Amino acid sequence: MDTAIKYSEDGSTRYVTNIESGEILHEHKKQEVWVQDGEQVYVHKPKKAKARKKTIHFIKLHRINWRGIIRNNLLTTPELALLTSLLAFLDWESNYIIDDETKQPFNESSLAKAIHCDRRNLHTLLKSLERKGFLLIEKQGRGKPNRFLLNPNIAVFGECVKDATEHDKFNDVEYRPKSPIKP
Template identity: 25%
Template sequence: MFTLVNTFFTLANTMSGKVKLLGGDYLTTRRTKRVIMDETILPDGRIKREFTDEETGERVGSGTHGYRNTTRKPRELEQPPFVRVWMPNLLKLVKGKELKQGEKALLFDLLVFLDWQSTMLVHPEKGHAVTARDIASYLDLSVGFVSETLTCLHDKGIIGKFSAGKGRPHKYHLNCNLAFYGKNMNDMRDYERFNTDCAFSPSIVVQYKKEESGFRQIRRDITTNMLLKKR
């Protein structure tokens, strides 16, 4: 509920009377007062108006009227999960022309691989950490292009990569100062990875809290299956 306007106007004919003059004639008198109107939108969309005498502060009337159209989106019972993209840091990438066109395109595609409340890139349906080959297969792109572009994004601090051992394929993380899937961070080491000696210097450093609830155990493939069932 919030007040839209605070309006002054003159309310005429609020008080009237007759004064008898000599000779039997009557002179009609009329007094006016300035009134403050407060208009408030109620949660159900109706408009409530309250009228107050400007001079005395006395409340002289009130009423609720009709329905007002609103541009506010109604809350859904179940809101699908969504990825948050941090606008100041996105603008830095776009305006600074730090990425080539192919790198921008792949970066957008990588959003579908974000794990829940983590920076790790995982398979959208199976939930396991993805390699360059997995990403290329899912997006129907060449392994060479994906591998080369991921290396460029890594060198620019957009992507983090690690290997479980010599000869093992790299696994990938996406910089949480650009985009994040969820609210809190399951593992704060993901956060530290992109805020210590990172090639990308964000316009703002996004602050995350560590996830302490049992919600952290929800896997990406569970949320994906929830979406698939709704189709």
């Protein structure tokens, strides 16, 4: 079935409209082009840029800093294993450790379940990572769960960490990266 269309002009604009629905199917702009005999005019329609979806599932690991952590033996094997496990739970363009399903920051109990780790052992490792400057444990107050923030000089999920204050929270920590990331 063919669609019934009509053409209408308004100044230098021509509209191609669906008669039944009134929907504008095309809009054309009038252009003047001077050509010589034997010349032809070609119209190039640039493709519309596709909106970039937030489906990138790669973590940017700062290689120089990560290599420095390993070469200088800054972490024990269990601490390194935990730090590597936490990378899987980074928030998009933020370095909070979150639950992918609820999109809420992990507390210690839910994090222990997610990475299949004993809670007491996890607590000890988290405190050690915090003391060394690789992780920040944000205390929310009495009766509220803590939130965990990974040092952005190590890794980021997305283009960059959008909130510069997340960088600033690691200004006064023990860990000094070989190549600090600028917010």
